[in-house]
Amino acid sequence: MRNLVLFLMLGLFTPSISFSVVPKNDLIINRFHKSVQIDLFSYPAETFQSRTRRILTPTILIEGGVFSYRRVSTGRGGLAINLRDGRIDLAISDSGTYEITYSVNGISQTLAITLS
Numbered sequence: 001m002r003n004l005v006l007f008l009m010l011g012l013f014t015p016s017i018s019f020s021v022v023p024k025n026d027l028i029i030n031r032f033h034k035s036v037q038i039d040l041f042s043y044p045a046e047t048f049q050s051r052t053r054r055i056l057t058p059t060i061l062i063e064g065g066v067f068s069y070r071r072v073s074t075g076r077g078g079l080a081i082n083l084r085d086g087r088i089d090l091a092i093s094d095s096g097t098y099e100i101t102y103s104v105n106g107i108s109q110t111l112a113i114t115l116s
Contacts, residue, residue, distance in 0.1 A: 040065070040109040041086060041102045050095040050115040058086040058102075065104025072112065073097040079115075090115070 041058045048056065067086045069079050077094025081087070086102065093115055101110040 040104060040107070041111070043088075043111070043113060048090065048113060048115045050090055050093045052090045054090045056088040056090060060086065060102070062104045065102050067100060067102050069098050069100045071096055072099055073114075 038061065040062055041060045043056055043058050067081060067083045069081055071078065073096040075094065075096050077096070079094070079096075079098045079100075080089040080092040081100065086100070095115045097112060097114045099110050099112050101108050
């Protein structure tokens with residue numbers, strides 16, 4: 001121990017600490033035994049109405065992924081979503097509840113939105 005202290009004092013030894021961030025369980029990131037939820041994408045938090053002249057644009061944390069969706073509620077019609085950038089055209093989307101998934105670099109996140 002005395003030699004280590006001497007090396008540190010003389011600058012002959014520089015201690016280093018390394019860690020890695022590992023994606024686990026749908027975007028729960030384990031870092032030093034603490035978990036942090038990270039959103040890959042999000043839409044504005046507001047009431048969405050179908051058949052209105054508006055485009056919903058998501059905020060995307062990591063670019064380069066793809067979107068997919070499925071209708072959760074019963075009914076006909078669908079969601080007009082660009083599968084590359086996640087933009088939703090409300091003017092031609094039908095009301096209902098949809099699960100939208102964004103996948104990038106082997107991880108994914110799913111959000112549910114409801115159009116009234």
